[in-house]
Amino acid sequence: MENPVFLVGQSPDLAAFLPDNTMHCEKLTSLRNAKKTLRSCKPSLVILCVGSDDDISLCQSVAQYIRQGLVNQDTRIILMHNPTQQLDEVVWLEEYQINACLTASEAKAKFNASVLKRELATFEYIENTYRQHDAETELLVCITRFSRGDEKLTALLSTFSNALARLCHAHCSFEIYLENTSRFRVRGSDTASNDLAKTMQALLSEGGLPASLAQAIEEQHPQIHLLDESGGLEPVTQLITTHIGSYLAFPIVVYKRVVCLLLYLIPEQEMERVSMKQITIINKAAEQLTVLLERKQAESSLKKQYTRLRDTLLELKSTKQALAHNEKLASIGRMAAGIAHEINNPLSFVISNFSSMDSYLDNIIQLQSMQSELLTAIDIQQDQKAAHLKQSLSEFEEQAGIPFILEDIRAIVADSFNGLQRVKNIISDLRSFSHNQTGEKEVCDFSVLLDDTLKMMRYDLDNKVSIQRNVEFNGVLHTHSGLIEQVLVNLIKNAVQAMEKADTAEPVIQISAAEIDNMLHIRIRDNGPGMAADIQQKIFEPFFTTKPIGEGTGLGLSVVYNIMQRLDGSIHCESEPGVFTEFTLLLPLKQENAQAD
Incomplete structure (x- = not known):
């Protein structure tokens, strides 16, 4: 029950104190049990049953706990005592704040029942009043919530x-x-x-x-x-x-x-x-x-009008700045802007190699110094010192990894040469944007080409983006490898920058390649912020960029589009805002098949 009725006393048959058996009651026979029970609910009626002197102390403690300990003035407390018990009812009414004193006798059963029902009705009235006040307060609070x-x-x-x-x-x-x-x-x-x-x-x-x-x-x-x-x-x-x-x-x-x-x-x-x-x-x-x-x-209407007006003013300001920026770019030529946009990756790759080369040179110089000391000791026949230097030289070679350094130096030089060659190719190939230069095609392996591209971009990708590869194409391409690398670099770099700007959790770029209907389908998909439909329609336009002025030239994807056109291929974009962006490159394989025949 939400508001139960309790009988308090130590008599064996507490139910005998009730004038009828229609009232469901719970019994409390000890002060500890009473406190634990009364803390967990708000009773509607508590009947203090005094059948002997032992019940008086318990009933007084329970009444005092309800009124003072629980600060509960709403629960109705009735004192019900045997006719043989002579109690000072005035003390009970004043000190223990009970609501009525009744004598548990057969002659007064009907009167007692009416008093109990009246007290229950009084408690229900009090509770309804509280609920009504709570409902009124809640109603006013709801109206306040409407305002703010x-x-x-x-x-x-x-x-x-x-x-x-x-x-x-x-x-x-x-x-x-x-x-x-x-x-x-x-x-x-x-x-x-x-x-x-x-x-x-x-x-x-x-x-x-x-x-x-x-x-x-x-x-x-x-x-x-x-x-x-x-x-x-x-x-x-x-x-x-x-x-x-x-x-x-x-x-x-x-x-x-x-x-x-x-x-x-x-x-x-x-x-x-x-x-x-x-x-x-x-x-x-x-x-x-x-x-x-x-x-x-x-x-809300005023806010919308303000937002539209603000967006219009910002758009006008942005358009004015963009026109001034485009005019400035036109004055120095598209080629210069394209070169500045494209050569950053290979140059960063080459420059980073010099840091490793510098460390390697320190180790080689130290090795050479130790070898000179060893040769001097051998020449002047200091056998003991020579043996010690020989031991130190051997330990240094092992600790510094001299064999690996000598091997890696060649790889670094080769990679740096490829990076500089890549810069040369970019400078040459970017002219495709404004000139119909055909260029020379060559036979290349797409897997190797992708490896070289990712290797050159490793400093842009490390600890930033996870690359997932699924290349199911084992044939060869008869194409311009430098242009394909340029396309891949642009698309991967754009994906990395977009995910970094959007602070994408667990950024992933999926690169797949497969042959479908004599065409090589290359897909580059990221789980970044995606693009709206109106932006997708403009991404291949020259000078269109979503980046702030000074951070992007707007030439990257337009160069990619021109390269794909030059290679007799095509590029398509699919995107869903907040989910993904995927670029699909289509390259013809007819020339390869004809060559194989």
């Missing part, structure tokens, strides 16, 4: 509707949204089941709005009326086991237009609990809610 909350209107209305349902003691409630004059959308609140909401939706869809509800919309004011057979809500009320006596129709009005109608069905036994005070509160809530909603809509 950022929630959607439907969420705010649902919260308000549930608070209003508790205020008017409704059995169930509905939110009826007016989409137009003849179309309505019904949402059941927390108190309405899905079946009731579906029945209400079907009722409004088939027969339209009943006259009892249409009046509230027409007058744009809350309506509380008795529900008779002509109310038009019989299909809904027939599904409710409780008899519905009245209804409250609460229209939500914004600028003299009803956007939603809140409907509450009130049980007949609860009708008397809806007082004029509650009706006044409901009417005032309607007035305040209308003012707040109109203000909220005006603020």
Whole structure:
């Protein structure tokens, strides 16, 4: 039970103190058990049963704990004692703040029963008053949330509707949204089941709005009326086991237009609990809610206008800056801008190699110095010193990894040469943007070409992006390897920069290649921020960039597009904002097959 009844005492048969057996009670026979139980609930009635002197101390302690320890003045406490027990009732009433003293005798059973029922009714009245105050407070809080909350209107209305349902003691409630004059959308609140909401939706869809509800919309004011057979809500009320006596129709009005109608069905036994005070509160809530909603809509409209105006001004400013920037680029030529955009990766790769070379040279110089000391010791026949130097020289070679250094130096020189050759190719190949230069084609292995590209970009990729490869193409390409590398570098670098800017969690670039219909399909896919459709339409245009002025030239993808056109291929882009971006390169394989034949 939410508010149980307790019998307190140590007599074997505490139930004998009750004037009848209709009341369900729990027994408390010790102070410890009483404190533990009373802390976890709020009882409606506590009957202190004094059958002997041993019960007096327990009952006094329990009464004192309720009133002082729990600071509970609402629970009704009744002292019930045997006729043989002579108690000072005045002390019990004043010191222990009990509500009544009764004698447990057969002759007074009917009187005792009436007193217990009266005290239970008093507790219920107090609790209902509290609940009513809580509902009124919640209703006012909901209205306050309308004025400062950022929630959607439907969420705010649902919260308000549930608070209003508790205020008017409704059995169930509905939110009826007016989409137009003849179309309505019904949402059941927390108190309405899905079946009731579906029945209400079907009722409004088939027969339209009943006259009892249409009046509230027409007058744009809350309506509380008795529900008779002509109310038009019989299909809904027939599904409710409780008899519905009245209804409250609460229209939500914004600028003299009803956007939603809140409907509450009130049980007949609860009708008397809806007082004029509650009706006044409901009417005032309607007035305040209308003012707040109109203000909220005006603020939203003003904010949208401000945002549009601000975006327009920013766009004009950005356009002006972009035109000035493009004019400046045109004055120095597209070639210079393209070169600056493209050669950064290979130059960074070559420059980073010099750091390793510098460390390697230090080790080699030290090795040479130790070898000179060894030779000098051998020449002057210092055998002991020579043996020691020989041992130190051997240990140094092992610690410094001289064999690896000598081997890696050749690789670094070769890689640096390839990087510088790549710069040369970029400078030559970028002229494809403005000139119809054919260039020389060669036979190349795509897997090797991809390895070289990723190797050259390793300083851009390390600890930043995970690369997943799935190359299912084992044939050869008859194409310009430098141009293909340039395309791959541009696309991979763009993906890395986009994911870094968006702070993508666990960034991944998937690179796959497969032969389909005598065409090599190369796909480069990232899990970055993606692009909107309007941006996808412009990405291959020269000088178009989403980066701030000074950080991007807008030539990268336009160069890629021209290269693919030059290689008789094509490039396509698919993207979903917040999910992925994928570029697909299509290269013809007919020349390879013809050569193989």
